[in-house]
Amino acid sequence: MLAAVTSLTALGAILGCGLGVAARKFAVEGDPLADEIEAMMPGSNCGQCGMAGCSAVAKAIAEGSATVTICPPGGKALATALAAKLGISVDLGDVVDSGPQIAQVKEEICIGCCRCMKACPTDAVVGAAKQIHNVIREACTGCGSCVERCPTEAITLRPVPVTLQHWVWPKPEIEAEA
Amino acid sequence: MIPVLPASAPATAPHTVTGSSVTRIMLILLATLVPATVYGFWLYGWPSIFLWIVTVLSALLGEAACLKMAGRRAMPSLLDGSALVTGWLLALSLPPWAPWWIGCIGGLFATILAKQVFGGLGYNLFNPAMVARVFLLISFPVQMTIWIAPMPITAPAALNFHDGLLVFIRGIPDLDAVTSASLLGFAKTELSRGIDLFHSLAASTAPVTTFSGNRTGSLGETAALLIAAGGLVLMAFRIISWHIPVAMLAGIAIPALIFNSIDPARYLDVSAHLLSGAAMLGAFYIATDYxxxxxxKYGQLVFGFGCGFLTYVIRTWGGYPEGVAFAVLLMNAVTPVIDRYLKPRILGRDWRGAPLDPAIEKAKS
Amino acid sequence: MGLIEKFLHNLKAPHWGVHPDDHKRPAADAPIRVLPLPARLYVPLQQHVGQAARPIVLVGQKVLKGQLIGEPQGRISAPVHAPTSGTITAIGDITAPHASGLPFDAITITSDGLDQAIEVDVPADPFALSPTEITNLIAAAGIVGLGGATFPASVKMALGKRSEITTLIVNGGECEPYLSCDDRVMRDHAADVVDGVRLMMYGMGAKEALVGIEDNKPEAIAAMRKAASHFPKVKIRPVPARYPMGSDRQLIQTLTGKEVPSDCRAADVGVIVNNVNTAYCVHRALRFGEPLIRRIVTINGGAVWQPGNLMVPIGTLAADLFEFVGLKSEPARLVMGGPMMGTVISHANIPVVKGTSGFLALSEEEIPHSEAGPCIRCGNCTSVCPIGLLPLEMAARVRAGDLDGASTMGLSDCISCGCCSYICPSHIPLVQYFSHAKGDLWAQERSKLKMEAAKKLAVDRAARLEREAKEKAEAAARRKAERDAAKAAEAAAKAAAAATESTATTTETVS
Structure with missing residues (x-):
């Protein structure tokens, strides 16, 4: 009787200590998934998703309160990558990918106020005070932050023009399987 | 970056045609079945003709009804001939004097539950004709095992159109007068009674296998040679490849050869196995269903051999005298697995898919 | 051939590919005709794989035939030359010979009708030059692969030098139906082709050249055998006529038994493949100083009145070619290249480029009409695929949007030869599924790269803003400190002054 009680108590004590040590030793700081997801996001904090910056979105996706298709600049590619990361399947057919867009300055209306320059998260607008601004295509993510700031509505978002290098064969549409 | 696509898609290469189509394939297939079918009609008379008509019509009806319910255009799918083939093959595998409702239920079951429920042509996992045949065999074992002795339509004792129709609708009036056992069934029964093959086959009542197919069996199975000839025509038209038929016949013949040489008193010989039952029909027309x-090719060899071997196993040790339908269905079930693991080697890669070593290839001369 | 030999031959014969009706004759039997000089030529700046050439002429400038008008930019590029003498009248858009129908840049030359050539130095004996000089001359002549891949020939030769090429394979397969420009150049210019082959061998240091010609061109085989009879290193090898024998990996395997590993180039296994027309152009460039400004183009198809092969300047519109050969009927489809891999073009105002092997005007009876039906899993696509892929499985994945699944099945190994689409009894546009998937994957890759770049910019910007804010704060602090110091100094001075004053007063009082 005594032996049984002692041995079980000892066992319980040892295992309890082990668990306690493990909990301390392998403690996880923050949410690693959210950090990993944040690393995948565009990081321009453009706010098109309606959330406060990319890290907030990453947290929301990790918690499951936002879908992987939430990020408009990330488009299909990001949605696929996130779905793979989270191990979920996503119906990309429904992703409204309006296609890549870039900002364009209407030269005749631009007054050179520099507000768009300051708003651009990727420094894609170049120009100087009282000079007409311009957008560097390669750097523009089409987030639209500049559009709201322009006092003369000189900036618009346009689809990236399709070139021979960018053209992709459309997916065949088969009537019999519709 | 996904660019904006133009409204209408351009025509895609290739800009030339083969002339091959699903309809053409199905029509050639049916054409090669005609001799065996007509021979079957001649052997079994009017009831078999009615059975064939009802089975084929039921299959077509089932297909059309499903297409209509699914909201698809029925005509293009009906015209591709696949439902016709299903109904026809099912009819050939039925006992020739089976009552009308056997053909009707079988035809409807084949196209509705074995094919359209899965999504129609190309999506069914199991061979529709064989699913229907097995369903009928399990549900109506009596009607599905009444075999008629061949009685050529031109013979004086044969039924005329009117009597044939009566048999077809009301059933066979005097069973004992016309029934007979098939060789496989006879051998199995006698063995179970403890009579070995030497004695049972020597008896005067024993059924015989002949190349001409003038023997007891289902409507289309008996004319083994005509079926095989049709299969060879299909190969000549490159509609089926040699892999499945050869592998399936080998799958039956090899174990038959081995066991027959070990104990001829218990195991039937190779020719009895190859010419009996649905071996030929199965090898050339059933197992080869696309x-x-x-x-x-590798997958087809494995599949074919599996069909043959299982057929032999079921015939020899199973509860049923004939096993082609079960064997094909069992192998149908493992087809996705075969497809997954037996893939061709990709050019420039090894069997596991890793790129080849350029140094080794360079050294070749 | 003995029965056993025949059996062995059949065993060795390729088990892949298809055998479409070749429709090559009568076009292949008519000698090459020379097209009268068109009034205007549209010379595109992008006629090759790699970066487009940069125009170095101005509108209004007069140019001579063979004059350089676009110089290469970047490591993989090729120059373009004026195909005739005349005036540059425009530099701008023209519809590209591409399925999309999108435009690209071209230099328009209005011919002066004189066809006056620029003077060039021609080496007396090209074999006296060093291999590097040969490569440079080929590069300067703007020669690219004329089989359709249009990879700059000099770049390919330079790659070869790095990886010890033993064999030059000359592709005279021409497995595409309807086309006969390779057949014709071998029949009419066999000696020149062999000369070009020898020059290329010398330029890349190859030990032997194997000329693979499909056995449906007996005349070309005979002509080439005769021309190569004095040169034992140039071997003429008939190969079975089977599409796609003219694809480089298939031809290499058939001729040498070597398999090009899937992530390697042919050069990595010591082989380089060049087209017979490329060899002919090398001969013209090194013996006559003529850059690549004209080529043989097949005009064929059921709607063509007089099908055949034409020698045409680069930049000629397809419309001019069709006018020359005449059309019997309104063509149902215009195609650039062969019917198996060619691109459909929506109108005929499309220029001949260096990679144009032919234009087809197909009649209503020749083109496919059937609607695609469901896959019946017949497996024909699998048995004809020259690469050993499972087209039906890949297409099913692409249709379901599972591009990664398709990739793991070997999508990147697909050469878009079209055998699967051709053989499919359900007429499923399999190749289009794969083209779509490849393009989409590539677009996703590009968008990923762009996103990474944008992210770096955003991080840099954040760092810059932080730095600026810090600097600003520091500057403000400094100014404040200065102000405080100044104030303190002032106060001190004031205090000092006050002290002096009081001292004075005290002194005054004392005194």
Missing amino acids: VTSPNT
Whole structure:
């Protein structure tokens, strides 16, 4: 009787200590998934998703309160990558990918106020005070932050023009399987 | 970056045609079945003709009804001939004097539950004709095992049109007068009674296997040679490849050869196995069904051999005298697995898919 | 051939590919005709794989035939030359010979009708030059692969030098139906082709050249055998006529038994493949100083009145070619290249480029009409695929949007030869599925790269803003400190002054 009680108590004590040590030793700081997801996001904090910056979105996706298709600049590619990361399947057919867009300055209306320059998260607008601004295509993510700031509505978002290098064969549409 | 696509898609290469189509394939297939079918009609008379008509019509009806319910255009799918083939093959595998409702239920079951429920042509996992045959065999074992002795339509004792119709609708009036056992069934029964093959086959009542097919069996199975000839025509037209038929016949013949040489008193010989039952029909027409057989040559060899071997196992040790339908269905079930594991080697890669070593290739001369 | 030999031959014969009706004759039997000089030529700046050439002429400038008008930019590029003498009248858009129908840049030359050539130095004996000089001359002549891949020939030769090429394979397969420009150049210019082959061998240091010609061109085989009879290193090898024998990996395997590993180039296994027309152009460039400004183009198809092969300047519109050969009927489809891999073009105002092997005007009876039906899993696509892929499985994945699944099945190994689409009894546009998937994957890759770049910019910007804010704060602090110091100094001075004053007063009082 005594032996049984002692041995079980000892066992319980040892295992309890082990668990306690493990909990301390392998403690996880923050949410690693959210950090990993944040690393995948565009990081321009453009706010098109309606959330406060990319890290907030990453947290929301990790918690499951936002879908992987939430990020408009990330488009299909990001949605696929996130779905793979989270191990979920996503119906990309429904992703409204309006296609890549870039900002364009209407030269005749631009007054050179520099507000768009300051708003651009990727420094894609170049120009100087009282000079007409311009957008560097390669750097523009089409987030639209500049559009709201322009006092003369000189900036618009346009689809990236399709070139021979960018053209992709459309997916065949088969009537019999519709 | 996904660019904006133009409204209408351009025509895609290739800009030339083969002339091959699903309809053409099905029509050639049916054409090669005609001699065996007509021979079957001649052997079994009017009831078999009615059975054939009802089975084929039921299959077509089932297909059309499903297409209509699914909101698809029925005509293009009906015209591709696949439902006709299903109904026809099912009819050939039925006992020739089976009552009308056997053909009707079988035809409807084949196209509705074995094919359209899965999504129609190309999506069914199991061979529709064989699913229907097995369903009928399990549900109506009596009607599905009444075999008629051949009685050529021109013979004086044969039924005329009117009597044939009566048999077809009301059933066979005097069973004992016309029934007979098939060789496989006879051998199995006698063995179970403890009579070995030497004695049972020597008896005067024993059924015989002949190349001409003038023997007891289902409507289309008996004319083994005509079926095989049709299969060879299909191969000549490159509609089926040699892999499945050869592998399936080998799968039956090899174990038959081995066991027959070990104990001829218990195991039937090779020719009895190859010419009996649905061996030929199965090898050339049933197992080769595109949808339910593997796509690669290696896969087809494995599949064919599996069908043959299982057929032999079921015939020899199973509860039923004939096993082609069960064997094909069992192999249908493993077809996706075969397709997954037996893939061709990709050019420039090894069997596991890793790129080849350029140094080794360079050294070749 | 003995029965056993025949059996062995059949065993060795390729088990892949298809055998479409070749439709090559009568076009292949008519000698090459020379097209009268068109009034205007549209010379595109992008006629090759790699970066487009940069125009170095101005509108209004007069140019001579063979004059350089676009110089290469970047490591993989090729120059373009004026195909005739005349005036540059425009530099701008023209519809590209591409399925999309999108435009690209071209230099328009209005011919002066004189066809006056620029003077060039021609080496007396090219074999006296060093291999590097040969490569440079080929580069300067703007020669690219004329089989359709249009990879700059000099770049390919330079790659070869790095990886010890033993064999030059000359592609005279021409497995595409309807086309006969390779057949014709071998029949009419066999000696020149062999000369070009020898020059290329010398330029890349190859030990032997194997000329693979499909056995449906007996005349070309005979002509080439005769021309190569004095040169034992140039071997003429008939190969079975089977599409796609003219694809480089298939031809290499058939001729040498070597398999090009899937992530390697042919050069990595010591082989380089060049087209017979490329060899002919090398001969013209090194013996006559003529850059690549004209080529043989097949005009064929059921709607063509007089099908055949034409020698045409680069930049000629397809419309001019069709006018020359005449059309019997309104063509149902215009195609650039062969019917198996060619691109459909929506109108005929499309220029001949260096990679144009032919234009087809197909009649209503020749083109496919059937609607695609469901896959019946017949496996024909699998048995004809020259690469050993499972087209039906890949297409099913692409249709379901599972591009990664398709990739793991070997999508990147697909050469878009079209055998699967051709053989499919359900007429499923399999190749289009794969073209779509490849393009989409590539677009996703590009968008990923762009996103990474944008992210770096955003991080840099954040760092810059932080730095600026810090600097600003520091500057403000400094100014404040200065102000405080100044104030303190002032106060001190004031205090000092006050002290002096009081001292004075005290002194005054004392005194």
